[in-house]
Amino acid sequence: MKKARITQKQTEAFRAVMMSRSMTGAARLLGSSQPAISRLIQDLEAETGLALFDRVGGGLLPTQAAFALAEEVERSFVGLRSITAFAEQLRRERAGHLRIAAVPVLTRGLLARFIVPFMQRHSGYKISVVSASSRLVVEAVTRGQADFGFTAIGMNLQGFSHVGVRGRAVVAMPGNHRLARQNHIAPSDLGGESFVEIRPGTLFATRVEMAFAGIQRQIHYSVETSSDACALIAAGAGVSVVDPLVALEYRGQGLAFRPLAPGVEAGFQSIQPLRQKALVDGSQAYRDARLFDSFIENFRDFALDHIEQLEISQLS
Incomplete structure (x- = not known):
């Protein structure tokens, strides 16, 4: 499958359309023309294979795919x-x-x-x-x-030059969770648990996903960072696999942390x-x-x- 080659001009046009909800409005924001913006959006849809907008009347209605893509684009711009x-x-x-x-x-x-x-x-x-x-x-x-x-x-x-500090991912859970009695937790122990996912896009998130290959989880929440995951778990969201450096910041706040075995590098x-x-x-x-x-x-x-x-x- 060919990898999408998205250009900066395409993402700028997409972001402007999401902000203005029209090709004409996006053209004004970028100092461009409406046909040029339309071509960039068409090229972006072709590259990604996604339908990003429904044409309704004289306006544009973003699809679910557009809203999801907009989150990632906005993070890059920020x-x-x-x-x-x-x-x-x-x-x-x-x-x-x-x-x-x-x-x-x-x-x-x-x-x-x-x-x-x-x-x-x-x-x-x-x-x-x-x-x-x-x-x-x-x-x-x-x-x-x-x-x-x-x-x-x-x-x-x-x-x-590189100087590394290596650790191992830990499972974060409420302090009274049944798994808190164990010294180590296997990925299979978390099957069926309400799981807070760290959104794909980082090396750590990719390693966690590989550890859970073939294991069915109940992913009810998706967040950006390990810190975000711990905040949700403290509020009762379920369990997650997080960076041990975040565990340092949440000790004494009602959460328990146990090593994941086999280990996931962090x-x-x-x-x-x-x-x-x-x-x-x-x-x-x-x-x-x-x-x-x-x-x-x-x-x-x-x-x-x-x-x-x-x-x-x-x-x-």
């Missing part, structure tokens, strides 16, 4: 806008600025708790942090919009461009490089300590 604003801000900043891009599981928890004491020891620097998907983190670092980044584990990229890794030449000792670039390396190494140790504590406590 991520790109965030990185663009981040880069513009950084261009106005002076030297001695630490710029980090990281996946949400870190920026909403462990990384935030590490940054404050680290920066107190390096008071001459400012810090900027942007939260983005692994793909957008790589893009930010590649374009020089971030000094280094943290992605999901397993993204091996040429031209970058964790994160740093990505930093390989240095092409030696730096002059004492220069600003040299001092910055020393700071970047120190941050990455110390954060790795900080994360490993917390993951070890989680395992020792049996995740309860």
Whole structure:
């Protein structure tokens, strides 16, 4: 089956049509013509094999497929806008600025708790942090919009150095759930359980789906992140398989966490461009490089300590 090759112009046209609900309105938004927008939408439907709009009277009625696609398109636009604003801000900043891009599981928890004491020891620097998907983190670092980044584990990229922190996915459930009495939980134990799915699109979500191949689950909820899944489970939604770093943030909040066996790889890794030449000792670039390396190494140790504590406590 041929893989769809969707262009940026097609997604921009689709987003504009979803916002305006008409080809003419979309053309005005983009400064284009109505026939040009119509062609882009027709090409998008042909590439994806999806019927995106029903033509009703003089207007357009989005299909269910259009609403689902719009969610993904909007997430991409929000991520790109965030990185663009981040880069513009950084261009106005002076030297001695630490710029980090990281996946949400870190920026909403462990990384935030590490940054404050680290920066107190390096008071001459400012810090900027942007939260983005692994793909957008790589893009930010590649374009020089971030000094280094943290992605999901397993993204091996040429031209970058990597420092990894590996963990194993855990099953999240209410503290009084019947499976909380077990030390480990197999994917088959969750057959028939009300399940909170982490929406496909990340390395972690793909690994979880592979672990449940052939096992029927009752997927009643679909969310973006492990943190979102834990919030729903705390409200009584059911069970899920989540990143262990999120389990650290939800301990003591009425949830139980147990290792999934066989294990599903989780964790994160740093990505930093390989240095092409030696730096002059004492220069600003040299001092910055020393700071970047120190941050990455110390954060790795900080994360490993917390993951070890989680395992020792049996995740309860």
